[in-house]
Amino acid sequence: MSTRREILQVTLGTSALLAGLRPAAAQSIDQVKIYYGFPAGSGGDGVARRVGEQLAGSAYTRNPAVVENRPGAGGRIALDLLKSSPSDGSVLALAPQGCATIYPHIYTRLSYDPVRDIAPVSTAAIMDFGLAVGPMAPANVKTVKDLLAWFKASPLQASYGSPGAGTAPHFIGALLGMNNGLDMKHVPYRGSIPGITDLVGGQLAAMLTPSGDFIPNHKAGKLRLLATSGKQRSPFTPEVPTFSEQGFPEFVMEEWFGFYAPAKTPSLLVERANQAINRALKEKSLVDSLAVVGLQARGSTPQAMAQSQKAEYERWAPLVKRVGFTADS
Structure with missing residues (x-):
């Protein structure tokens, strides 16, 4: 008898607890x-x-x-x-x-x-990533292959910035160099904006970062956006070809x-x-x-x-x- 009573008490207690939880679960935070x-x-x-x-x-x-x-x-x-x-x-x-x-x-x-x-x-x-150059790069650098050719001819200029060590843009640049027989020096920044500032100011040869961060200066003609990393061209810069279109399909990357x-x-x-x-x-x-x-x-x-x-x-x-x-x- 006592066992049945204990079971009944536990069951009723559990039911009451669940009933108390239901209103809370139904409420928004x-x-x-x-x-x-x-x-x-x-x-x-x-x-x-x-x-x-x-x-x-x-x-x-x-x-x-x-x-x-x-x-x-x-x-x-x-x-x-x-x-x-x-x-x-x-x-x-x-x-x-x-x-x-x-x-x-x-x-x-x-x-x-x-x-x-x-x-x-x-x-x-x-978002996708973009590769851009500023006034440090010669005016004839208009594609990724142009950039690689300039870096090979001028190895002291072969450097690129990224928004930080260990980020996707850092690795894209490292792999781009390795795949094309170039030792490209990586210059890590604390975010995109400081790097783009140096790029526009002629203190940095190239920069890899989310392509959206380049848009204002690209539209203003202060830098040249050479490629974007999406599967298709970015709807925000449809005039810029992708890495894949330029013969670099390994850099189809979005984040x-x-x-x-x-x-x-x-x-x-x-x-x-x-x-x-x-x-x-x-x-x-x-x-x-x-x-x-x-x-x-x-x-x-x-x-x-x-x-x-x-x-x-x-x-x-x-x-x-x-x-x-x-x-x-």
């Missing part, structure tokens, strides 16, 4: 925080803020999200913070793809595991910005966040604002983002090994 591991004003920061504003009034959250910039360590600080954040749906992070696909190959002691510690929610925007949640976030909350993000990415005002900085709004399911991350992780493994770069290099 009051406010969401989005970590972004780079400075305010950058292209990815714009993605975080514009999407964050559009999340308000959804089944996911009642108010616009608050973006907290945690720049440093190439975006790793933000993901390390996300790893230890509450898994109640109230915290997300936006990060470029490379934080999960390239960094594991170059950092022997990465502070987060991109599979076990963070969960894909949705991609948000895609996305994606939203992540702490790994233990319930699937229901991940799904709500995904739906709210994808709804936001369909807003014309948001799409237009991203286009200004060369970004194409593009959402996904969590599963598709995870598959893309896995494929890119596997793609970059042999490339990083071939270049031979590590964070300790």
Whole structure:
């Protein structure tokens, strides 16, 4: 008899607990925080803020999200913070793809595991990379092959900048040199803007970085954008041929910005966040604002983002090994 009574009490208690959880699960979160591991004003920061504003009034959250910039360590600080954040749906992070696909190959002691510690929610925007030259390059350098020919004839000028060591543009430049028998010196910058400033000022021969960052100076004629890395020409610079069109198909590369949640976030909350993000990415005002900085709004399911991350992780493994770069290099 006592056993039956105990079972009944446990059953009733469990039912009451579940009943108490149902209203909470049905409620949207009051406010969401989005970590972004780079400075305010950058292209990815714009993605975080514009999407964050559009999340308000959804089944996911009642108010616009608050973006907290945690720049440093190439975006790793933000993901390390996300790893230890509450898994109640109230915290997300936006990060470029490379934080999960390239960094594991170059950092022997990465502070987060991109599979076990963070969960894909949705991609948000895609970008390609561009190769540009400034006034230091002769006027007849108008294509990638022209640039390589000039570098071979003037080896002391054979250098290129990137937005940072260990980034995709860094590796594109390294592989471009290796594949064509050139020792191209890499000049890492803290982001795109300082490098482009030196490029326009004639202090740097060439620069590889997200192509959208070149657009204002390209349109103004202050630099020459030689190639972009997408599968097709960029809709923002349709006059510029791709690497593939110029005989370099190995440099068909795009990178996305994606939203992540702490790994233990319930699937229901991940799904709500995904739906709210994808709804936001369909807003014309948001799409237009991203286009200004060369970004194409593009959402996904969590599963598709995870598959893309896995494929890119596997793609970059042999490339990083071939270049031979590590964070300790």
